[in-house]
Amino acid sequence: MILRLIFFCFMAFAASAAWAQQGPLRIEITEGVIEPLPFAVPDFVAETGDAGQLGRDIARVIAADLTGTGLFRELPASAFISQVTDFGAQVQYADWKAINAQALITGAVATQGDRITVKFRLFDVFSGAPLGDGVQFGGTREGWRRMAHKVADAVYSRITGEGGYFDSRVVFVSESGPKGDRRKRLAIMDYDGANVLYLTGSESIVLAPRFSPNGDRVLYTSYETGSPRVYVLDVGSVNRRVLESGVGTMSFAPRFAPDGSRIVFSVSEGANTDIYEMDISSGQMGRLTNTPAIETAPSYSPDGSQIVFESDRSGNQQLYVMPANGGEPRRISFGEGRYGTPVWSPRGDLIAFTKQSKGRFHIGVMRTDGSEERLLTASFLDESPSWAPNGRVIMFNRETQGAQGRSSLYSVDITGRNLRPVSTPEGGSDPSWGPLQN
Amino acid sequence: MHTLLIGWVIFGGVFQSEPLPFEVQSVSMITSEQFAALTAPDALPEATTDVVAPETPEPQEAAPELPEPVEAPPPPPQPEAAEEVVEDAPSAPPEDTAILLPETNDDPTPQDSERVAPEVVTPPDPEAAPDEVEQEAVTEDQSADRPAEEQEATAPEEATTEIVTEAEEPSGRLTSSLRPPQNRPAPPASVDQEVPPEEVPAAEEPAASDTDDAVRAALEGAAEPDVPTGPPLSAGEKDALRVAVSSCWNVGSLSSEALRTTVVVDVAMNQDGTPQTGSIRMASFSGGSESAARQAFEAARRAIIRCGARGFDLPVEKYGQWQEIEMTFNPEGMRLR
Numbered sequence: 001m002i003l004r005l006i007f008f009c010f011m012a013f014a015a016s017a018a019w020a021q022q023g024p025l026r027i028e029i030t031e032g033v034i035e036p037l038p039f040a041v042p043d044f045v046a047e048t049g050d051a052g053q054l055g056r057d058i059a060r061v062i063a064a065d066l067t068g069t070g071l072f073r074e075l076p077a078s079a080f081i082s083q084v085t086d087f088g089a090q091v092q093y094a095d096w097k098a099i100n101a102q103a104l105i106t107g108a109v110a111t112q113g114d115r116i117t118v119k120f121r122l123f124d125v126f127s128g129a130p131l132g133d134g135v136q137f138g139g140t141r142e143g144w145r146r147m148a149h150k151v152a153d154a155v156y157s158r159i160t161g162e163g164g165y166f167d168s169r170v171v172f173v174s175e176s177g178p179k180g181d182r183r184k185r186l187a188i189m190d191y192d193g194a195n196v197l198y199l200t201g202s203e204s205i206v207l208a209p210r211f212s213p214n215g216d217r218v219l220y221t222s223y224e225t226g227s228p229r230v231y232v233l234d235v236g237s238v239n240r241r242v243l244e245s246g247v248g249t250m251s252f253a254p255r256f257a258p259d260g261s262r263i264v265f266s267v268s269e270g271a272n273t274d275i276y277e278m279d280i281s282s283g284q285m286g287r288l289t290n291t292p293a294i295e296t297a298p299s300y301s302p303d304g305s306q307i308v309f310e311s312d313r314s315g316n317q318q319l320y321v322m323p324a325n326g327g328e329p330r331r332i333s334f335g336e337g338r339y340g341t342p343v344w345s346p347r348g349d350l351i352a353f354t355k356q357s358k359g360r361f362h363i364g365v366m367r368t369d370g371s372e373e374r375l376l377t378a379s380f381l382d383e384s385p386s387w388a389p390n391g392r393v394i395m396f397n398r399e400t401q402g403a404q405g406r407s408s409l410y411s412v413d414i415t416g417r418n419l420r421p422v423s424t425p426e427g428g429s430d431p432s433w434g435p436l437q438n
Numbered sequence: 439m440h441t442l443l444i445g446w447v448i449f450g451g452v453f454q455s456e457p458l459p460f461e462v463q464s465v466s467m468i469t470s471e472q473f474a475a476l477t478a479p480d481a482l483p484e485a486t487t488d489v490v491a492p493e494t495p496e497p498q499e500a501a502p503e504l505p506e507p508v509e510a511p512p513p514p515p516q517p518e519a520a521e522e523v524v525e526d527a528p529s530a531p532p533e534d535t536a537i538l539l540p541e542t543n544d545d546p547t548p549q550d551s552e553r554v555a556p557e558v559v560t561p562p563d564p565e566a567a568p569d570e571v572e573q574e575a576v577t578e579d580q581s582a583d584r585p586a587e588e589q590e591a592t593a594p595e596e597a598t599t600e601i602v603t604e605a606e607e608p609s610g611r612l613t614s615s616l617r618p619p620q621n622r623p624a625p626p627a628s629v630d631q632e633v634p635p636e637e638v639p640a641a642e643e644p645a646a647s648d649t650d651d652a653v654r655a656a657l658e659g660a661a662e663p664d665v666p667t668g669p670p671l672s673a674g675e676k677d678a679l680r681v682a683v684s685s686c687w688n689v690g691s692l693s694s695e696a697l698r699t700t701v702v703v704d705v706a707m708n709q710d711g712t713p714q715t716g717s718i719r720m721a722s723f724s725g726g727s728e729s730a731a732r733q734a735f736e737a738a739r740r741a742i743i744r745c746g747a748r749g750f751d752l753p754v755e756k757y758g759q760w761q762e763i764e765m766t767f768n769p770e771g772m773r774l775r
Contacts, residue, residue, distance in 0.1 A: 024704065024762035025671065027680050030771050032687035032741070034554035071691040097747075102740060124736065126743040128715070131736075161693040161733035349694075362605050375605035392694075416603025 036073035037159065039066065039103035040096060042084040043077075044118070047110035054141075055109045058118060058148040062105060064192065065152035065166040069393075070418030072159075075101050087119070096125045103131070105155055114140055118147045122155050132158045145194060146437070153436070165388040166191060169434045170395065171209045171218050171235075174198065175407055175427035184429075186220060188235065191388075191433070193423035199238055208384075211434040212256045218432075219254040219263060230254045230265055232280065243278060245285065251276075253296045257324075258304040264288070266296040275309055277324075288326040299343045299351075300324065301368070308332070308342040308351055308368075319353060321368065332370030341384055344368070347391035350414065354383045354396075363396050365414055376416040380405075386433045395422060397429040554690070665709075667758030679750055683765065686745035689737060689772045696733040699726030700768045703738050709757050711749030713742050721764065738767040 041063050044055035066072040082095035087108035096104050107120035119136035123129070135154055137147045146167055153164025174187040174196070183202035186209050189195055199218070200206055207228070209220040218233045225242075230251045233240035245251035245267050254265035257277075264277045273294040278285045289295045293313035300307055301324075308321045314331065317338040322329035333339040337357025344351055348368070355362040355375060361382045366373040381399040388395070392414055399407040407429040409422040422428070671679075689697060706717035718739050723731035742765070752760050 024764040025676075025760045026764045026766070027676055027683075028766040028768055029680055029683050029687055029738075029741075030768045031684045032689045032767075032769065032772050033685065034690035034772065035688055036553075037688060037691045102744075124740070126740050127736070159733070159736075160691050161696050161730055347694075360605075364605070374603070376603045378605035412604075416606070419604055 036067075036071055037102050038073045038075050038100050039105065039155075040075045040080065040099070040101040041066075041105040041107075042080065044107035044109045044120070045084060045087045047087070047108050048112070051109045051111045051116070054111070054116060054144055055107075058107070058109060058144060058151070059105075061145055061148035062152045062155070065149060066156065068192070068420070069156065070413055071156075072103075075099055087121075091123055093123075093125055093128045096123075101125050103155070103159060105151070107151065111141065116141050116144060116147070118144075118151065120151045120154070122158055145190065149190070162392060163390040163436065165390045165393060165433075165436065167437050168389050169211075169215065169437070170386075170409075170422075170431050171199070171211055171434065172397075172409060172424070172431040173206055173209065173429045174424065175429055176202070179403055179405055182427075186218070186233070187424075187428075188218075189424065196425055199233060199235070200240075208253060208430050208432075210255050210432045213258055213260045213435060215434040215437065217256075217260075219256060219265075221252040221254065228252045230263070232263075243280070244283065245276070245278075253298065255299055257300050258302055264298040264300065264307060266298070275307070286326075288322070289329070295320075297341050301344045302346055302348045306344075306368075308344055310340045310342060319351070319370070332368070333366070333373075334370065335373055343385055343387060345387050345391040346389060350391070352385035352387060352394050354385065363394060363412065365394075374416065376412050376414070377410075377419060382410075384430045386431045388433050389436045395431045395433055397431060399429075665758040665761060666755045668753065668756035669759075671753070671756060671759055675753060675756075679752060679760075679763075682745050682750050683741055687738065687741035687767065689769050692733055692737055692769070693730060695726045695730040696737070697769045697772065699730045699734045700724050700766060700770070701731055701734045701738055703735065703742070703765045703767065705742055705763050705765065707750075707752070707757075707761050707763060709754060709761075711746070711752045711754075713746040713750075715743055718742055734767065734769070738765070741767075 041059050043059045046052040046055045063074045067074050079099045080095075081098055082092040084106050087106060091104065091106070102125055104123040104125050105120060106123070107118060109119075110117045115138065117136060117138050119134060121134040122131045124131045132154075135151075137150055139147055149166035152166045156162070156164040156166070168191045169188055170191055171186060171188045173184045175182050175184050177183045184206050185202040186199040186206050188197050188199055200222075204222055204224040206223075207221040209218050211218055216235055218235060220231055220233065221228050222231050223229075224231075228250045230243045230245065231240045232243055243251070243254075243263070243265075245265070246269075248269065250268040252266055252268070254263050256263055261281070262277055262279055264275060266273050267276050272292055273296055274290055275288045275295050275298045276285050277288055288298075288307065289309075289311070291311070291313050293311050295309055295311040295313070298307045298309040305324050306321055307324050308319060309329075310317055311320050311329070312318070313320075317340055318331055319333040319339045319342045320329035320331050332351070333353070335355070335357070337355050339353050339355050341354045342351050343353070345365075350365045351368055352363065352365050355364050360378050361380065362375040363377045363382045363385050364373060364375040376394070377396070377398075379398055380401040382396055383399075385394045385396045387393075388411075393411050394414065395409060395411045397407050398410050399405055407427045409424055409428040409431050410419060411422055412419045422431075701723045702721040704717070704719050704721045706714040708714055720731065720735040720738075723734070726734070
């Protein structure tokens with residue numbers, strides 16, 4: 001009996017000791033949610049009498065930029081409990097928490113003649129603290145959209161940890177007229193379709209414009225002389241010149257090297273098409289491939305050490321990667337169907353491509369070794385992917401079926417989410433997304 | 439006797455309890471003026487960037503050199519050779535191939551839901567406000583002894599379990615929620631719903647009563663705070679906490695690098711199940727840069743604060759077991775969604 005009592009006491013003590021805290025409770029969270037982050041951006045406070053409309057417009061552009069990513073959701077002004085009337089006033093976090101605003105963007109705009117000043121702060125509402133320092137931009141009144149894009153870029157960057165892409169431009173082929181008599185001219189616009197400007201007339205067909213790494217020049221292919229030729233156009237002056245590839249040849253599919261001093265492109269001579277590089281200033285060319293197959297659509301890796309291109313050397317159009325100075329390529333695409341128009345991501349981690357399979361066209365991405373292929377879109381005709389400066393979004397063109405078919409620009413996140421059209425005044429094709437502006 | 443001896447040999451070393459870990463913070467007295475200065479709004483933005491006038495070229499000025507599209511003559515027919523090149527190029531597939539393609543709807547297909555969550559959530563009642571906690575609407579009942587506070591109906595937002603691109607078919611995962619869609623039986627009226635949060639006495643400030651005073655006096659005399667420890671949390675209780683935090687852990691806005699970064703977050707809890715916001719800190723991280731870890735930590739902190747605002751459902755009698763929690767946020771699985 002005594003033994004039993006002692007044992008019972010011992011076990012009770014042991015259990016008590018086991019209950020005692022041995023450090024913090026540890027749990028592992030592996031499942032989360034993926035949903036747009038709710039944010040609020042009240043109209044920017046007008047610090048001068050005539051800045052009211054600017055304050056409203058800037059807030060609208062910021063909201064459109066952020067919601068357009070699919071990563072953020074704007075809370076409507078009608079839901080606001082607090083109003084921001086003074087940029088320097090304390091933020092009433094409780095009021096913003098109550099409407100589940102997780103991020104709050106406040107700002108102010110002041111005008112002085114043709115100059116405007118825009119400043120903003122970003123707050124993490126649930127932490128009750130600013131997210132980074134406030135930032136102030138100055139510029140001309142007509143550049144107000146750029147300043148709004150810069151604010152949105154800063155907000156996007158602080159929350160996601162990635163660079164933004166809102167203060168960037170896209171060069172593309174603007175298309176008008178029916179399919180049988182389509183007129184094409186080069187155009188440039190803000191990434192969101194605003195401020196469209198035309199760089200060429202529509203008297204001759206133009207194809208595949210490509211921005212230089214710093215956005216100051218554009219390469220494109222034109223049929224101005226009757227056969228395709230590669231031109232380089234200075235965006236500031238609109239002056240252009242042809243890059244001669246040799247008598248009796250046709251050149252097309254050009255793309256800049258990351259340093260902007262060289263280009264890589266295709267030259268077709270007779271029935272053979274190979275890839276060449278050219279020093280822009282000297283015009284000196286070097287041959288990178290030499291096979292009877294058709295090899296085209298070259299694109300440099302961001303470090304300039306490799307080139308991805310398409311080739312039918314295996315009997316079917318597939319993607320290959322080779323050293324930038326030529327050499328033995330290695331095939332990276334092995335899926336069913338035909339692969340083309342590969343473009344290396346500015347991050348260097350992915351390659352976007354067009355795939356034709358089972359009567360459908362897809363925009364897809366794969367690792368640079370060809371693994372983890374993922375198709376993001378599917379339609380009658382999707383092609384010409386181009387990366388946003390941050391490597392998170394792809395713009396491409398989609399053409400609808402039939403005689404009345406129209407080509408227009410779309411963008412999609414690399415996850416395959418947020419597929420949406422890009423507004424352009426006319427039809428559009430062959431987008432090339434430029435870098436972030438300074 | 440042998441049993442006792444064997445028990446001592448086996449368990450004696452295992453249950454040696456170490457002193458409770460505690461955190462020491464030094465405090466200092468400040469004047470009200472100093473406090474006001476500390477809490478005053480920040481000074482004007484620190485960084486200033488001058489945005490030069492947009493470097494938009496003036497193509498309009500140069501444009502006159504180029505013929506207007508309307509006035510321009512139609513482009514000359516392209517030579518045969520040129521057409522062959524275009525057909526070979528992938529950017530312009532042959533027309534005949536296109537004609538053979540099936541009729542398709544080329545409108546972008548919207549996602550089933552813009553929210554991806556561990557469980558499918560069917561579309562909520564349109565009247566219900568989005569919230570992580572599902573509640574039925576409560577209207578004021580004048581006939582009741584104590585009118586309940588009006589409560590807007592809330593329900594979790596519609597969610598799917600994976601991102602399905604336009605080119606993909608959904609996998610065989612659940613397509614509908616196993617939960618009743620909505621209007622589930624109302625939970626028993628709880629004090630939390632009837633009493634405004636600000637009226638709920640804080641856990642650190644027990645209601646003044648003779649009994650509590652006596653308890654407090656006894657506690658003050660004790661060598662260490664006597665928090666209820668109880669047995670360790672059961673697997674179910676841990677799972678409930680894990681699910682609660684998961685439902686607010688939004689990784690959708692994280693960068694690819696942050697999605698490769700696992701962060702370990704320490705948080706001190708109040709006895710009512712709410713986190714002590716100021717205590718949340720990143721203990722360590724792995725798999726990414728410090729910058730990526732900071733983004734990942736901020737997402738984790740938002741999750742703890744948001745879903746802990748009403749208090750996590752933790753057994754108060756085991757407070758000692760969960761007053762300090764170490765949460766590891768591992769987004770590896772979410773990266774593949």
